[in-house]
Amino acid sequence: MRYRTPERRQTDKRGFRRKADAAAFAASVEVSKSMGAYVPASAGRVTVGDLSGPWLERRRGVVKPKTAVMDESAVRVHVLPRWGGVAVGDVRASAVQAWVSELVAGGAGSSTVQAAHGALRKILQDAVTDRQIVVNPAAGVRLPKVVRRRRTYLDVEQLARLAVCAGELGPVFLVLGWTGLRFGELAGLRVEDVDVLRRRLTVRRTVSEVAGRLVEGTPKTAQGIRSVPFPAFLAPVVGAQLAGKAPDREAFSSPLGGPLRGNYIRRRFLAPARALAGTAVERVQAAVGVATSARGPVYGEATVAAVRAWQARHGLAATGAVDVATWEALEAAEGLEGPALVLEEGARDFGALTLHDLRHTAASLAISSGANVKAVQTMLGHRSAAMTLDVYADLFPDDLDAVAGALDALGSATTSEIVGNMWAIRPVAV
Incomplete structure (x- = not known):
């Protein structure tokens, strides 16, 4: 059967067994041409x-x-x-x-x-x-769901513990954990982007590792270009990183010199620091003789009692908490490994940790301090507050009772009297 394409070129299609089939095909061609949806078979x-x-x-x-x-x-x-x-x-x-x-x-x-x-x-x-096929055969295919790993949120003590165990990279982990910068954003900071007096980090660029090469780019979104505050207690830490550097040099450098490389930092610093900091409670329990059945990730009453007894036996102040002197004594007498840490009742061990978990940690600390969703969005550089809520909905309190209490406090005695009179005048039939 002969027919013309939209470009007016004549072509044909063969193989129809019935005249009705050929007519139906011809009609479909005319319909697709009129709708602008014609796709030649050869395409x-x-x-x-x-x-x-x-x-x-x-x-x-x-x-x-x-x-x-x-x-x-x-x-x-x-x-x-x-x-x-x-x-x-x-x-x-x-x-x-x-x-x-x-x-x-x-x-x-x-x-x-x-x-x-x-x-x-x-x-x-x-x-x-490009009109080579009519429909996309890959659209609508069912895919396996991506299983999101459980985020790790460090508390203040755990973050400090991690920084101590990270040694010379401790400042990097502290800044990530308190500001919420992505690792690539931190790596992209120049000295001129840091204002220690105003305690601000200005994010303008990123540095990422791609196939072994460092590539400079821009933040993920327009909102990613931002000024991020850091707490006053970090000012000396941040200032020390800048000492002696030219304005256009990296604010935070690799121990090897030059820009920070994520893979190197993960392998040589984050993993070992996590292994020490994240198991500190359990290792202290083993060192002071807490029964295996009583050990766990939390520095609880059994651990306090065991530490107190160990301190008393070794002529230390029997506080039940681990200070630097106690840690060093445990290191000498029991072989406790790692840099000296301070542990008190309530301290907890923690598990797997990624560099991005430090960003989650910053969000958690900001929210727990009372920051509202808009402030957290700005700090993290999210595209919208809705995105921040989607990601961290589990961290924002669902205080319905507090809402009712606030509304109650807002109402005045006059309002209460008016409402009372209204109910008295117009009682509701039940």
């Missing part, structure tokens, strides 16, 4: 592999370098091996769903699966936009 012969290169190139111009590297990895490792030689017109939704299931069955994490599917879906969406 779908281009392969996913053909489109992947140009798609990656376009992405590099609009996304952060780290995102571009992740896109390239998803395409190279997962998309091309399965779909590289497949014509876009031959990709079926059922086949995409089967591919996703195969990735999951093969042990790929949910984030990896979502990244791989996302790359394929975007490549095919370009094919839809």
